[in-house]
Amino acid sequence: MNKKKLQSEQTKRKVADAAKALFSQKGYKATSIEEIVEATGSSKGNIYYHFKSKEGLFLYLIDEWDLEWERNWQERESLYKTTRDKLFGIAEQIILDDLNHPLTKAADEFFNNEEKGSDIEERIDEMVRRHVEFNRELLQKGIDEGEFSPKNAEQLAVILEGLFVGMSRMSRKTNTENAMQLYHSAIDVFLNGIIARSS
Amino acid sequence: MNKKKLQSEQTKRKVADAAKALFSQKGYKATSIEEIVEATGSSKGNIYYHFKSKEGLFLYLIDEWDLEWERNWQERESLYKTTRDKLFGIAEQIILDDLNHPLTKAADEFFNNEEKGSDIEERIDEMVRRHVEFNRELLQKGIDEGEFSPKNAEQLAVILEGLFVGMSRMSRKTNTENAMQLYHSAIDVFLNGIIARSS
DNA sequence: GATAATACAAAACGAATGTTCAGTATAAAT
């Protein structure tokens, strides 16, 4: 079990990468298996050999994406000292990781899905909850250390998450540099709005 | 030409209303003509008699929605004096007009569509531009009158639009009251971040 | 070397969907 397993993993990766790119660009529904076939050269049957279904493929990508994001962040977190700097660092990672926040767009499609509770909606809800919790801890630390004025960290965390979502949306049609500026300004405003004032 | 024309307009309205509700709830792609048929009692053929296509129907709704929004706002604008109050007023209208910002979700689907430049994408881009311009004028006025500290109004306008988009996203699963609180807090932070300080 | 498992291809299937079309009833126009 060597040559075959290796080859197999390579094609699975190729399919996953192509699907990720397509889902990011076109959304979930708008991306067809046929397009993934064309992008990879693999056959339809082969895709279904490696992944249970289209939904399963998407789920796989979400998990992978989120894990990777967390790994990347943990590697970089120590580079930033203040919570302020960390926020800027997060924005930078969001933009650089992939300008268009890979699956955010596709995620939008499921965010409001009253259909027969697909697994995907559940998973995305969980991801958002994790993000908010992540933000909350970050902000709470800033508050505790006197960097920010004491406020409802939970609500601020939701606002911050929304701000990121909104900025991602607004910067989809610009280049990296402009996106960076926009995120930076947005965080500036946000921080300025919650900063502890010595007056 | 009376009784028939009247009846005709009524059914067209009925279709438009049902479609608006469905698109808002499920998104564009996920809403089928068949579902509109079921929701209205009209036949498929009849829908295509009143509207050129599914895309045409959606376009019609976007235009109508935006016009209505602007009318509503112009009626209420005089109720608010400061730019600050106007922002709160806008948030209130966004929430009350329809908690889930009717077509925002569906609009998301087209925001990043690299397909054969559908008319819809164009139209939505234009709508966003108008919103940003609207925000810009509002903020510029606040800056000119000394309410806010002088900053790049254009960029702030984009941030504000993104903030609204993000808040809409984050409040999709809550009730009106919570949404109101969230928007209010978000605007508070935003205003606090750009306010002119007398210190 | 025979057998079994694996990785893949190609075609077919079945359901769903947007759109069109032929036909019909009713109201308006002549």
Added chain:
DNA sequence: ATTTATACTGAACATTCGTTTTGTATTATC
């Protein structure tokens, strides 16, 4: 009263899409 235009129906059409199935070459196992 007859003709015409309008509002509408229901079935048919053409495609697309996710998924399944059947078959096959290649590699691992014994």
